[in-house]
Amino acid sequence: MSDERTAHAPGALLTKVLHHLRDGVCLTIDTLEEDLGLTRRQISDSMSKLIMRGLVERAEVGCYQLTDDGIKARSEGLVLTSGPTGPHTGRISKPWRDTLRQRAWAAMRMSASFTLGDLVVAASRDDRDATSNAGRYVRALVLAGYVIEMPVRQKGTRMTSNGFKRYRLVRNTGPVAPVYRPGKHTIYDYNLREDVSCDKNN
Known part of the structure; x- marks a missing residue:
């Protein structure tokens, strides 16, 4: 075995x-x-x-x-390689790279709910500033209405801890991670081929 x-x-x-x-x-x-x-x-x-x-x-x-x-x-008996590319369906161009945010997006799609720590554990591959990077991405997705913060926190392990914020992906548009565009303050969704404002939840 x-x-x-x-x-x-x-x-x-x-x-x-x-x-x-x-x-x-x-x-x-x-x-x-x-x-x-x-x-x-x-x-x-x-x-x-x-x-x-x-x-x-x-x-x-x-x-x-x-x-x-x-x-x-x-x-069709497809044999896969380890790279992040896949069969083209004609619906979208697949621009993804094997980045922390792409892996985090895939983890969100697989999870009923998650904490920031859950994402870092699932997606980090020795990436620099993984927690900060994932946190910025989640905040952008919340502002664009892709992710919601759940009302009940996950309990922390310390007596003085307020617990950890839990999130849920509510707008699962496809396999390619939407990309935050800070200059425009939008999320570009490759699955929809459109920009989504990050002011939706303001």
Whole structure:
């Protein structure tokens, strides 16, 4: 089992997970872990990348299924590489790079709710100022109406802690992370191909 869990190249992992999913069937990470003999981290990372490519979607909390593009890719026997590019659908140009904000956006799409700390754990790959970067991005998404702050905080571990703000993604427009444009104070949404004002919640 341990050899199987460590022997896969990133592209092979993505391909293995993609081809194990079935049209119309929602599978949990626990099920995939048991079926494929992979670690939860391997499966979670693979799901994040497949969601970024528009091949998989979170049908409900902790349960994942193929998108229409994923069904087509699987039926065509698509073999994936580890890069962040994906099949072009004609709907959008896929300008994403493997950045902290792109990974954070993918994590938001996979989560029912999240704290800033959750995003940093899920998205950081030794990025500089990851917490500050993710915090600025979340604040911009809140101002543009993509993310809401939830009324109940997550409890902190210290007696004096006020807890941690929890957020929820309420405007999930697609796999490509919207980009904050500070000069215009807008979010450019590549999924919609339009600018969205960051004054919506002011």
